[in-house]
Amino acid sequence: MRLPGTGNAADNPQERTPGDDPRQVPRAGNGRAPNVMRIGAWVPMRQYVDDDEVDFVIVGTGAGGGTLAAKLAEHGFTVAALDAGPYWRPLEDFASDEMHQSKLYWTDERIVDGENPLQLGSNNSGKSVGGSTVHFAMVSLRFRPDWFKARSLLGYGADWPLDWREMWDYYGEVEQTLKIAGPVTYPWGPKRSRYPYRAHELSASAKVLARGAEALGIAWTPTPIATLSAPRGDAPPCVYRGFCTLGCSTNAKQSVLNTWLPRALKAGAEIRDLAMVGRIETKHGRATGVHYHREGRWRFQRARNVVVAGYAIETPRLLLMSASSEFPDGLANSSGLVGRYLTVQGNQAVWGVFDEEIRSYKGPPSLAITEHWNYEDRGKDFSGGYCYMSQGPLPTLWGKTQATARGLWGEALVAEMQRYNHVAGLKVVSEYMPQARNRVTLAEETDQYRLPIARVTYSWCDNDRAMNRHALAFMRQALEAAGGREIWDQENDTCHLNGTARMGDDPRTSVVNADCRSWDIPNLWICDGSVFPTVGGVNPSLTIQAIACRTADRIKALAACGDLSGAASASPKRALAWAS
Amino acid sequence: MPEHRIPASDPLKTARENDPRRDLYPGYDVLSKRDGPSWNAMTREVIAERLSIGPETHHFFTDDEWPTLKAICERIVPQPPGRPGWIPVAALVDHKLHAGERDGYRYAGLPEQGEAWRRGLQALDAEAQRAFGAHFHELGDWAQDKLLRAAEAGALTDPAWEDMASDLFFKQRVLPDVVKAYYAHPTAWNEIGWGGPASPRGYVRMDFGRRDPWEAAEAKPGHEEEARRANLRVSRW
Numbered sequence: 001m002r003l004p005g006t007g008n009a010a011d012n013p014q015e016r017t018p019g020d021d022p023r024q025v026p027r028a029g030n031g032r033a034p035n036v037m038r039i040g041a042w043v044p045m046r047q048y049v050d051d052d053e054v055d056f057v058i059v060g061t062g063a064g065g066g067t068l069a070a071k072l073a074e075h076g077f078t079v080a081a082l083d084a085g086p087y088w089r090p091l092e093d094f095a096s097d098e099m100h101q102s103k104l105y106w107t108d109e110r111i112v113d114g115e116n117p118l119q120l121g122s123n124n125s126g127k128s129v130g131g132s133t134v135h136f137a138m139v140s141l142r143f144r145p146d147w148f149k150a151r152s153l154l155g156y157g158a159d160w161p162l163d164w165r166e167m168w169d170y171y172g173e174v175e176q177t178l179k180i181a182g183p184v185t186y187p188w189g190p191k192r193s194r195y196p197y198r199a200h201e202l203s204a205s206a207k208v209l210a211r212g213a214e215a216l217g218i219a220w221t222p223t224p225i226a227t228l229s230a231p232r233g234d235a236p237p238c239v240y241r242g243f244c245t246l247g248c249s250t251n252a253k254q255s256v257l258n259t260w261l262p263r264a265l266k267a268g269a270e271i272r273d274l275a276m277v278g279r280i281e282t283k284h285g286r287a288t289g290v291h292y293h294r295e296g297r298w299r300f301q302r303a304r305n306v307v308v309a310g311y312a313i314e315t316p317r318l319l320l321m322s323a324s325s326e327f328p329d330g331l332a333n334s335s336g337l338v339g340r341y342l343t344v345q346g347n348q349a350v351w352g353v354f355d356e357e358i359r360s361y362k363g364p365p366s367l368a369i370t371e372h373w374n375y376e377d378r379g380k381d382f383s384g385g386y387c388y389m390s391q392g393p394l395p396t397l398w399g400k401t402q403a404t405a406r407g408l409w410g411e412a413l414v415a416e417m418q419r420y421n422h423v424a425g426l427k428v429v430s431e432y433m434p435q436a437r438n439r440v441t442l443a444e445e446t447d448q449y450r451l452p453i454a455r456v457t458y459s460w461c462d463n464d465r466a467m468n469r470h471a472l473a474f475m476r477q478a479l480e481a482a483g484g485r486e487i488w489d490q491e492n493d494t495c496h497l498n499g500t501a502r503m504g505d506d507p508r509t510s511v512v513n514a515d516c517r518s519w520d521i522p523n524l525w526i527c528d529g530s531v532f533p534t535v536g537g538v539n540p541s542l543t544i545q546a547i548a549c550r551t552a553d554r555i556k557a558l559a560a561c562g563d564l565s566g567a568a569s570a571s572p573k574r575a576l577a578w579a580s
Numbered sequence: 581m582p583e584h585r586i587p588a589s590d591p592l593k594t595a596r597e598n599d600p601r602r603d604l605y606p607g608y609d610v611l612s613k614r615d616g617p618s619w620n621a622m623t624r625e626v627i628a629e630r631l632s633i634g635p636e637t638h639h640f641f642t643d644d645e646w647p648t649l650k651a652i653c654e655r656i657v658p659q660p661p662g663r664p665g666w667i668p669v670a671a672l673v674d675h676k677l678h679a680g681e682r683d684g685y686r687y688a689g690l691p692e693q694g695e696a697w698r699r700g701l702q703a704l705d706a707e708a709q710r711a712f713g714a715h716f717h718e719l720g721d722w723a724q725d726k727l728l729r730a731a732e733a734g735a736l737t738d739p740a741w742e743d744m745a746s747d748l749f750f751k752q753r754v755l756p757d758v759v760k761a762y763y764a765h766p767t768a769w770n771e772i773g774w775g776g777p778a779s780p781r782g783y784v785r786m787d788f789g790r791r792d793p794w795e796a797a798e799a800k801p802g803h804e805e806e807a808r809r810a811n812l813r814v815s816r817w
Contacts, residue, residue, distance in 0.1 A: 095622040096777030099630075099764040106684055113688035121684030204788045239782025249620060249779040356788040357798065361774060363786055395774050399763035403755040407732075409656045410725065411601075413759070418604055420772040421798060456685070 022086035022093065023103070026274045026295065028129075033265055034089050036258050037234035037251060046268045050301050054078045057290055057303035059277045059318065062131015063544040064528030065309030066256035066264065067174075071552030073267035077559075080270045080301060082292055084314075085127035087273040088134065088257065094249035098396045101246035104128050104135040108453070110313065111443050115459035116492070118344060122397070123245070123495045125311050129273050130257025132311065133541060137245050138226040138253055139366050139389065139429075140180050141538035142171045144189060144374050150534045156383035156463075157434050157534035161505045161514035162550075168192070170546035175224070177545075178254040179232055182224030188375045197229045200238065205360035205390040206368035208424040212478030218372040223389060225364055226254040226541075240363040242392055260545075278451050280306050280322040280331055280524070287331075287524045293449050305564075307516075307525040309548075312342060312497035315530040316440045317454045319501070332501070332511050332518035332526070339440040342458065343499035343535045346430035348468055348491055349391065350475040351423055352484025358424045365392035366427075373474070374537045382466035385537035386430035388475055395420065405490045424484065426475040429495065431537040432464045440500050458494075496540050501530035515554040516547065523564075527551050601660050601771075607808040608796040610769045610776035612815030617781040618794060627766065627777075633675055635668040640678040640694065641701075647717035648701045649673065652754060655724050657762040665767035672761035673697075683756075689748050697757075700749040703740035704731065710738060728754075773798055793817040 027034050028045060035041035048054050055077040058065045069081040088094070088104075095101060106125040112118050126132035145164035150157040168190065175182075175196060182195030199222035202210065206222070213220035227238040227248070238252040251258050261271060272294065279291040287306040291298055308315050316339035320330040330338055366389035374385035393401060399417060402408045408416055438459065442452040460468075472489045479487050504510025507519035512531055518524040527548050529540050536543075558564045614624055638646050653669035677694050690696050704727060708716035712723055719727075730736050731754075734747030741749075762768050769776055773796040775783065785792050794817040797810035 093622060094620075094779070095626040096619070096779045097623055097626050097764070099760065100622075100626040102681065107682045108684065109682060109692070110685045111688050112685045117685075117687055119685065125684075201786055203786045204790075207788065239778070239780060240784075240786065241778040241780075241782040243779070249622075250782075357791070358788070359775065359791070359795070362783040395769060395772060396760045396763040399759045399768075400756050403656075403759040404751060409728075409755060409759070411658060414601060414657060414771075417763070417768075417772050418602070420774065421796075455688075 022088060022273065026272070027087040028271050028273045033271055034087050036089055036091075036262070039089075039091050043262065043265055045265055045270055047270050048078070048080050048301075050299050052078075053302040053304055054080045055303070056080075056305045056307055057082065057301050058307040058309055059290060060131060060309035060311065060314070060528065061129050061261060061271060062126065062256055062309065062311060062528065063133050063541045064311075064548050065307065066130060066133075066260045067545045067548035068307060068309065068527050068552055069269045069271070070260040070264035070267065071549055072555065073264050073269035075552060075556040077555075078268070079264070080272060080303070081264065082272045082275040082277055082290070082301070083129045083131070084276040085129055085273065087129045087271070088247070090247060090249055090251055090258070094247040096241065096243055096249065098246055098394050101135075101243070104247050106314075108447050109445070110453055111445070111455045112458070113455065114438070114457040118456055118458045118494055120456065123347070124497050125313060128257070129271060130255050130261060133255040134257050135245050135247055136255070136541055137365055137539070139369070139539040140175065140178065140224050140226045140542045141371070141387070142189065142192070143167070143536045143538065143543055144385065147534060147536045154377075154383065158502070158504065160533055161503055162547075166550065167543075167546055170549045171542060173549050174542055174545040178226045178259060179228060180224050180226055181229035183221045186224070187219040187221050188371045195224055200225065200227075200229050200363070200367055203240070203360065203363040203367050203390070203392070204356070204358045205392055205424045206363075208354070208358070208479070208482045208484070209368040209370065209388075209390045209426060212426070212482035213370050213372075215481035216478055218370055220368055220370040223364075223366045223369040225366065227364055228252045228254065238364065242361045242363060242365075242394065244364045246394070276449055277318060278321060278449055280308070280318065282322070282324060282326055282331065282521065285326065285521060287521055305523045305525060307527050309526070309528040311528050312500045312530045313440050313454050313456060315526060315528060316500040317442065320442050321451060327520075332520045332524055334520045335508055335511060337502065337509070337511050339500050340436045340438075341434040341499040341502050341533070342438040342440055342456065342497065343432055343434045343532065344458065344494040345496040345535055345537070346386065346428055346432055346464065346468055346471065347493040347495040348430070348472055348489065349425045349427040349493065350472060350479050350487055350489055351425035352479045352487040353419055353422050354424055354483055354485070355422070357421050359421050360390070360392040360424055361394055363392065366390055371538070373471070380470065382463045382470060384431035384433065384463065384467060386428050386467060386471050387537050388426045388428045388471065391425045391427045401490060405492060406488060424479070424482075426479055428471045428475065429537060429539055430467050430471055431535055432467070433461050434499055434502075434534055435459075435461055438499075496529070496535065498529040498532040498535045498540055501526045502533040503531040504533060515558070516551045525551070604799055605770060605773040605796040605807065605811060606799055606804055607811035608770050608773065608814065610766050610774070613776060613794060616794075616815065616817070618779070619777050620779050623777045623779065630672070630765065633668055633671045635666060635671055637668070637671045638674040640674045641697075645698065645701045646670070647715070648705050651717040651719075651724060652704070652728070653758050653761075655721065655728055656754065656758045663767070665770070667762055667765040667767050669758060669761050672764065673757050676757065676761070687748055687752055689743070689745055690752060691744065693753065696744060696749060696753050699740070699742060699744055700753060703736065703738055703744075703746070706738045706740040707736050770796070
């Protein structure tokens with residue numbers, strides 16, 4: 001039986017609570033946090049005062065920080081997780097409107113340059129409690145095992161200090177936590193157990209991918225995806241409204257906001273919304289806490305350990321902004337690599353017109369995928385791999401794409417847009433090479449907090465261009481084989497920022513070790529996509545969450561053997577007593 | 581005689597008069613669903629606010645800049661004359677700038693978005709005066725397009741641009757801001773047959789050629805009346 005107030009059609013609120021804007025006034029406080037699964041409801045929240053020295057202050061509550069907050073709190077540590085963004089209630093705050101929902105993106109000013117400046121804002125970092133998982137497309141894929149040893153086994157990039165078999169277990173844990181909907185058997189890679197929830201029905205745009213793949217003789221599969229295909233607790237199954245990248249208003253999406261964070265709260269973590277961290281304080285070579293801006297003033301939270309989990313732009317920005325006489329080049333930066341090796345993924349696409357009605361706005365954008373070119377190395381003139389997926393752009397994104405990627409305007413634009421319901425496309429997620437010259441630095445301009453804004457410099461290398469050519473040519477064949485006409489290439493899109501604080505075995509060539517612990521400052525940790533030495537050819541969120549789970553377990557193990565240098569008298573009883 | 585007074589030489593406009601934009605989804609009005617289970621309260625509120633913006637509403641742009649912006653919008657996303665539900669594109673662009681809604685990034689060669697727009701409008705007007713001896717908004721479609729194409733190619737270099745490249749302004753500011761404003765309006769949704777907001781109801785029929793009864797029916801040649809009747813029923817579901 002469905003519970004009232006959980007996002008049923010019958011619960012559709014006719015009026016909104018007036019004057020309640022989570023962008024203006026924090027929602028977490030007074031001993032409670034929003035219960036994001038129920039309209040108008042709350043859950044109790046433990047709170048710390050700034051002078052409490054918490055075991056861990058975590059900066060960022062997305063795929064890395066939110067997951068880690070839950071796991072550390074469940075391990076018995078005291079945790080305060082700060083996020084610059086608002087604490088949304090999806091059932092009440094999310095409109096079915098592209099323009100309005102851009103409120104989920106990190107839209108503070110950033111400067112982009114280089115030979116191939118990145119488009120930021122919509123398809124990467126978010127500014128919300130829950131981070132970019134609040135607006136991610138939910139594609140949940142495992143790395144190919146060889147990618148963890150890309151340098152040794154495949155001859156490019158860098159080796160990770162992680163073992164794929166260990167990661168396989170953590171992938172399984174995250175997939176269970178998110179109740180990933182996926183196929184019974186997955187066509188690529190080592191054996192894995194079946195996905196927790198059954199695969200979703202395919203949309204027409206997904207069937208276009210299937211047709212193309214079958215015509216070309218390669219495997220395809222329903223996309224393993226973090227939106228429910230059956231009810232789960234207070235969350236309903238996906239209704240295919242198609243606003244996945246703009247915020248799910250029914251809670252079918254399994255984001256950090258409605259999975260890990262409720263667990264974190266229950267285990268005694270505090271979530272502090274609208275809390276922008278501007279500086280990490282250090283003393284005698286150790287981090288002592290963070291300066292953060294909330295409710296109009298700067299405050300300081302003391303902590304035994306600081307975890308930075310702001311994603312690949314805000315993480316290096318914070319480390320660089322925290323430069324001091326002790327660490328003049330920024331924190332954790334003795335290697336000089338903080339901000340370097342920014343590695344995005346290609347997101348080029350081919351689009352075509354079909355005689356049939358496709359209406360690709362229905363359902364999650366990616367319901368079918370092929371990882372063929374992630375696992376097949378023969379026939380490539382480049383290193384690395386890529387997958388490609390079906391797509392479902394909504395009207396303003398589609399109009400902008402036609403105008404900016406294709407150069408259409410005037411009558412040509414409005415005429416082309418009338419074929420919206422007959423268009424299908426294939427879009428790649430491809431593995432660009434890590435390059436030291438691609439980086440995040442601080443600009444002279446400052447933002448609303450009077451902090452220097454980030455400058456993001458990006459250029460393709462020859463390998464990236466070769467991969468683009470291969471992917472576009474192959475997807476074009478596939479789309480033609482599926483019946484597409486008037487096919488055109490969208491050549492200049494990217495997604496998924498990673499790198500900038502890479503992990504490794506050597507302090508001279510990496511920023512953190514396999515435990516996400518910084519080499520330079522023993523109680524400073526980095527836990528997000530920044531630690532990726534290479535990006536692989538799949539969406540990164542599952543890997544970020546798997547690493548966060550591993551990091552939490554490693555921290556617990558280190559604490560147990562007294563190797564957490566001053567931190568955390570981890571006491572599971574304390575947290576459990578509070579939760580009950 | 582300034583070239584803008586010779587509209588007969590405009591091939592695009594001639595083509596448009598001979599073949600006006602087809603009404604592919606006759607009778608479809610996405611707004612007819614707003615009180616049903618396809619629109620939640622937040623969506624209703626957001627769209628009502630957008631619909632309340634009048635075509636002459638402007639708070640960010642000055643009265644000098646305003647006619648130039650309106651003229652540009654009409655060239656980037658031309659609207660059929662007389663269509664009900666006129667889209668106030670320029671006012672929507674003004675709304676974005678006035679509200680300070682940003683994109684989250686800008687090219688190193690561009691100033692902040694408000695400054696870029698002001699400078700770009702002023703520069704386009706200066707280019708119009710130099711080339712045709714008239715304000716940009718006084719020019720005919722052909723001359724306006726000629727200037728916009730020159731901007732697109734990065735070929736405009738009047739001192740009014742200062743250090744801003746005209747192609748960056750056109751591709752990074754004009755195209756995305758104007759096109760997004762147009763396709764954020766329900767009239768544009770009707771024009772392209774988008775199913776519209778769908779929370780919490782969503783969609784059911786996912787396969788090729790399948791349409792839920794609350795989605796727009798496309799007029800196949802010779803079956804326009806059938807589509808119109810189907811679209812008039814959309815709100816009843």
